[in-house]
Amino acid sequence: MSEFTLTGLRIVHRVATAGSFTRAAEQLGYTQSAVSRQVAAMEAVAGAPFFDRSRRGVALTPAGEVLVRRATEVLAAVAATEQELTGLRDRLAGRLTTGAFPTAAMALVPRAMARLAADHPGLAVAVEEAATPALLRRLRNGRLDVAVVGVGHGLPEYDLGGLRQTTVLRGDLLLAVAESHRFAGRGRVAVADLAQEDWIAGDGPAGEPQFGAWPTLPAPRIAYTARSWPARLGLVAAGLGITAVPHLAVPALPAGVRTVAVDDDWPGRATVAVTRMEASAQARAMVGALREEAGRLAARAEDEWGTRAAG
Numbered sequence: 627m628s629e630f631t632l633t634g635l636r637i638v639h640r641v642a643t644a645g646s647f648t649r650a651a652e653q654l655g656y657t658q659s660a661v662s663r664q665v666a667a668m669e670a671v672a673g674a675p676f677f678d679r680s681r682r683g684v685a686l687t688p689a690g691e692v693l694v695r696r697a698t699e700v701l702a703a704v705a706a707t708e709q710e711l712t713g714l715r716d717r718l719a720g721r722l723t724t725g726a727f728p729t730a731a732m733a734l735v736p737r738a739m740a741r742l743a744a745d746h747p748g749l750a751v752a753v754e755e756a757a758t759p760a761l762l763r764r765l766r767n768g769r770l771d772v773a774v775v776g777v778g779h780g781l782p783e784y785d786l787g788g789l790r791q792t793t794v795l796r797g798d799l800l801l802a803v804a805e806s807h808r809f810a811g812r813g814r815v816a817v818a819d820l821a822q823e824d825w826i827a828g829d830g831p832a833g834e835p836q837f838g839a840w841p842t843l844p845a846p847r848i849a850y851t852a853r854s855w856p857a858r859l860g861l862v863a864a865g866l867g868i869t870a871v872p873h874l875a876v877p878a879l880p881a882g883v884r885t886v887a888v889d890d891d892w893p894g895r896a897t898v899a900v901t902r903m904e905a906s907a908q909a910r911a912m913v914g915a916l917r918e919e920a921g922r923l924a925a926r927a928e929d930e931w932g933t934r935a936a937g
């Protein structure tokens with residue numbers, strides 16, 4: 627070999643970051659002898675050693691520091707080039723606009739957007755947050771490609787005629803309480819246990835899925851209302867009341883807040899992705915990403931709820 631190669635740059639860079647030839651070989655899936663040969667060949671081209679070897683591992687020589695610094699730049703440029711070329715080959719290029727109600731915008735939609743960005747780098751995805759009636763209007767007039775809405779118990783019967791609906795998640799409600807609350811150490815409570823509690827209720831636009839008092843609790847005592855989730859959960863964390871949260875929101879709950887299940891036969895709500903009947907390939911890809919990420923979030927919520935409930 628009479629010149630530097632990308633393979634050689636990658637191997638020298640990995641030895642430097644791993645701190646030893648053995649760890650670099652394990653991480654790259656090479657034999658240690660193959661790593662040593664590549665490093666030796668690159669050192670021959672440079673005319674200087676790159677590493678000082680010792681029992682504790684390896685340390686960069688001045689020549690090694692120069693090469694690793696430049697290798698970092700070269701490898702980053704190569705990765706960016708590969709990503710741009712993938713985007714050119716990707717049929718799912720252009721722009722996609724997704725709208726979502728606030729709870730879906732907390733975790734589900736951002737994760738679906740990240741998945742699409744990784745799978746389809748040529749596709750630019752924008753997000754808008756609004757109440758369901760506004761989302762459906764924007765979808766019908768072409769301003770949105772996908773609307774993520776909530777449907778079910780306690781919500782209006784939205785006009786979804788002529789639109790394609792895909793259920794991405796069905797979820798129950800949980801209680802959100804301060805870690806100092808008397809419920810915090812209990813895994814489950816009955817609806818009757820909630821009668822004397824102070825509640826933090828949502829105060830959003832009409833038609834937006836609201837959370838606050840438990841839906842089957844008669845005459846709840848509303849202590850505070852707040853429009854945004856951070857404000858509501860901040861009041862909960864301060865011990866000023868409790869609120870109901872969808873299962874989907876559990877991974878996004880702040881420190882100082884724990885969740886408790888309620889024994890109830892409340893029928894629940896569903897998160898639905900809505901598109902026009904003749905949805906574009908980009909919109910269909912977004913719906914698929916929403917379904918995949920909803921499954922991951924549901925599994926994570928189960929794990930985190932169990933951890934929070936257990937204290």
